[in-house]
Amino acid sequence: MVGTIELNQRQEKILAIVKENGPITGEHIADQLNLTRATLRPDLAILTMAGFLEARPRVGYFYTGKNGSQLLSEKVKKIRVHEYASLPVVVSASNSVYDAICTMFLEDVGTLFVIDKHKHLVGVLSRKDLLRASMGKQEIHQIPVNIIMTRMPNITVCKKEDLLIDVALKLMEKQIDSIPVVKETSMDDVFEVIGRVTKTNMTKALVDIACDNLDLQ
Ligand code: ADP
Numbered sequence: 001m002v003g004t005i006e007l008n009q010r011q012e013k014i015l016a017i018v019k020e021n022g023p024i025t026g027e028h029i030a031d032q033l034n035l036t037r038a039t040l041r042p043d044l045a046i047l048t049m050a051g052f053l054e055a056r057p058r059v060g061y062f063y064t065g066k067n068g069s070q071l072l073s074e075k076v077k078k079i080r081v082h083e084y085a086s087l088p089v090v091v092s093a094s095n096s097v098y099d100a101i102c103t104m105f106l107e108d109v110g111t112l113f114v115i116d117k118h119k120h121l122v123g124v125l126s127r128k129d130l131l132r133a134s135m136g137k138q139e140i141h142q143i144p145v146n147i148i149m150t151r152m153p154n155i156t157v158c159k160k161e162d163l164l165i166d167v168a169l170k171l172m173e174k175q176i177d178s179i180p181v182v183k184e185t186s187m188d189d190v191f192e193v194i195g196r197v198t199k200t201n202m203t204k205a206l207v208d209i210a211c212d213n214l215d216l217q
Contacts, residue, residue: 052064
């Protein structure tokens with residue numbers, strides 16, 4: 001199965017022995033399989049690292065009771081925002097809608113974050129926000145983005161140490177494409193933008209999970 005660990009026949013046999021007889025030493029497992037302890041070492045290492053078995057010094061191996069999908073789900077729930085976040089693309093609140101559209105094209109992103117002169121997050125601009133502003137009769141060279149942006153405190157934010165799965169849920173709940181990664185300042189609800197998490201980052205995480213590229217213990 002994609003994403004869950006596939007065990008070979010010998011590893012399945014080891015699991016069965018430990019389930020039945022654990023805690024059991026490596027020596028005793030080897031005896032039951034008519035193999036040497038050295039031959040078994042790599043299999044035991046894989047089963048322990050993957051979380052199927054636990055090894056206690058002087059006691060031996062015992063079965064953790066977790067199946068492949070439980071272990072995968074535990075791994076996924078350990079991924080933090082900073083492992084997948086991208087750099088943020090920002091514009092200043094006084095920039096025109098026209099400038100913001102140019103930045104969106106040049107930087108090839110779907111969402112811009114708007115900052116004030118202290119570099120604090122004040123707004124978000126999505127593709128549709130800019131399209132909507134361009135459809136009216138207004139002069140997009142003259143309108144500053146702070147007139148049309150979604151503004152604080154209505155911005156959904158996350159922190160770099162948050163769990164990626166929680167941010168994925170926020171993206172779905174709020175039906176948005178991007179969430180700024182922020183750092184707190186000395187003032188309540190005033191943030192510095194340090195990154196962004198988008199649906200593209202989530203797709204990359206999904207591919208890593210499916211291809212077993214996660215390097216988590
Ligand atoms: P679009 O609809 O342009 O494809 P989104 O779905 O991301 O892009 O944005 C929908 C609306 O939600 C826009 O008005 C945008 O300003 C707002 N928005 C986008 N990201 C956020 C966010 N992190 N927090 C609050 N509002 C947001």
